[in-house]
Amino acid sequence: xxxxxxxxxxxxxxxxxxxxxxxxxxxxxxxxxxxxxxxxxxxxxxxxxxxxxxxxxxxxxxxxxxxxxxxxxxxxxxxxxxxxxxxxxxxxxxxxxxxxxxxxxxxxxxxxxxxxxxxxxxxxxxxxxxxxxxxxxxxxxxxxxxxxxxxxxxxxxxxxxxxxxxxxxxxxxxxxxxxxxxxxxxxxxxxxxxxxxxxxxxxxxxxxxxxxxxxxxxxxxxxxxxxxxxxxxxxxxxxxxxxxxxxxxxxxxxxxxxxxxxxxxxxxxxxxxxxxxxxxxx
Numbered sequence: 001x002x003x004x005x006x007x008x009x010x011x012x013x014x015x016x017x018x019x020x021x022x023x024x025x026x027x028x029x030x031x032x033x034x035x036x037x038x039x040x041x042x043x044x045x046x047x048x049x050x051x052x053x054x055x056x057x058x059x060x061x062x063x064x065x066x067x068x069x070x071x072x073x074x075x076x077x078x079x080x081x082x083x084x085x086x087x088x089x090x091x092x093x094x095x096x097x098x099x100x101x102x103x104x105x106x107x108x109x110x111x112x113x114x115x116x117x118x119x120x121x122x123x124x125x126x127x128x129x130x131x132x133x134x135x136x137x138x139x140x141x142x143x144x145x146x147x148x149x150x151x152x153x154x155x156x157x158x159x160x161x162x163x164x165x166x167x168x169x170x171x172x173x174x175x176x177x178x179x180x181x182x183x184x185x186x187x188x189x190x191x192x193x194x195x196x197x198x199x200x201x202x203x204x205x206x207x208x209x210x211x212x213x214x215x216x217x218x219x220x221x222x223x224x225x226x227x228x229x230x231x232x233x234x235x236x237x238x239x240x241x242x243x244x245x246x247x248x249x250x251x252x253x254x255x256x257x258x259x260x261x262x263x264x265x266x267x268x269x270x271x272x273x274x275x276x277x278x279x280x281x282x
Contacts, residue, residue, distance in 0.1 A: 001083050003090045007138055010052070010091050014139060017088075022049035026141035026168075028132060031055040031092075032072035032186035033081050036176040040145040041085045043173050052139050053082055055092040060099075060106075061127030072189050091139075098134060107133040109156045109163070115250040116152040116263055117274070120240050128153055129160050136166050143169045147176070149183050151261055151276045155250055175275075177203065183275045190271040198236030199268045202275040205231045205242070209262055213279050218256045220244040231266070240265035240272065247278065256281060 004010045017024060025048030027040045044051045055078060062068035075092060082090050106126055112118075113125035136144065146154045158170050176184045181203035182196070191199055209227045217223055227242050245252055247261040256279055263276040 001079075001087050001090060003079060003092060005091075005093055006097060007093065010089065010138065013089055014050075014052070017050040023143075024048060024139060024141045025051045026135060026139045026144040027051065027053045027087075028135055028144065028146070029053060029055055030057045030071065030186065031078050032074060032189065033078045034176075034184045034186065034188075036147050036149065036184040038081060038085055039176050040147060040173050041082065041087055043171065044143065044145050045086060047171070048141075048143055050089075051087045052089045052091055052141065053087045054135055054139075055090060056098060056131065058098075058127055058131045059095060060130055061124050063121055063123065066121070067187075067190075070190075072186055098131065106130045107160065107164075109159050112152075112156045112159055112250050116241065116243060116245070117265060118152070120265070125153070125156050129156060132157055133160065133164070133166075136161075136168055141168055143171050145171045145173060147174075148172050148278075149175045149185070149274065149276065151247065151263055152250055155248055158248070181207070183273075185273060187271050187273060191268060195236070195269045195271065198234075199271075199273055201231055201234050201237045201268075202264050202266055202273055204234075205264060206262060206275060206277045210277055210279060213256065218281065220252070220254050220256060220260075223256075223262070227262075227264070236268060238267040240267060244279075 025044035027044050029037050057071050059068055079090055107129040108126045109129055118125050154170055154172050182200055205227045208230045209223050212223055212226050224242055231239055242264045244260060244262050253260055259278050259280040261276055261278055265274045
């Protein structure tokens, strides 16, 4: 596996791969890799010939009071993991490489970017779409791989790809969980022992709502109320949002009649975590 830090070097490697007729897969990450990220790498290896993993802690998607400075970084460990998985290139650029001095151009998906996480994290999705658009332009992958945990993000990216005619397929892979149900996240590293246990309330709330749905409750407002009540009955988590929305538009639905996204975000201590489940009738 090659570690590259400049766009020019990456483009040279990609030109060689294309000349050899190899299809290119991209796995965008911010590092602090875990099994969830590695599952994306495996999917990319199974479906494409040349796998590029980007590692870039993107400052544009962090608000002024968020955790950019303390976001976990461990390049050498991440590199070792990717070597073991057989990725072909690790692209780890500096901020200055991705955003030249004086850069003032952004990519924004209107409306969708103001839903779910976009409400409590203004500007977050603009940062995501800008950096991913740049990666798509630089790498020109045939497929790009994302995790279902970031459900709002890949809904927005799918719309960006459609609207801007990017010739790339967005591939969404299942959430990877700990045995007790906690969704894997780089931010789980912030949790102490008691917070780690308290964080289970996110997945347990979703499970409780899924059980109510399986028992015949398809009214979104009633499902949300039951989830909110369940979460409030347990100590340790402060709800940001609990929403039932169309998975493509992120607009609220009133009744579940087709595959529908149930998304939750909550604070555990000082750590904000997200999770979701898709409910499908029939």
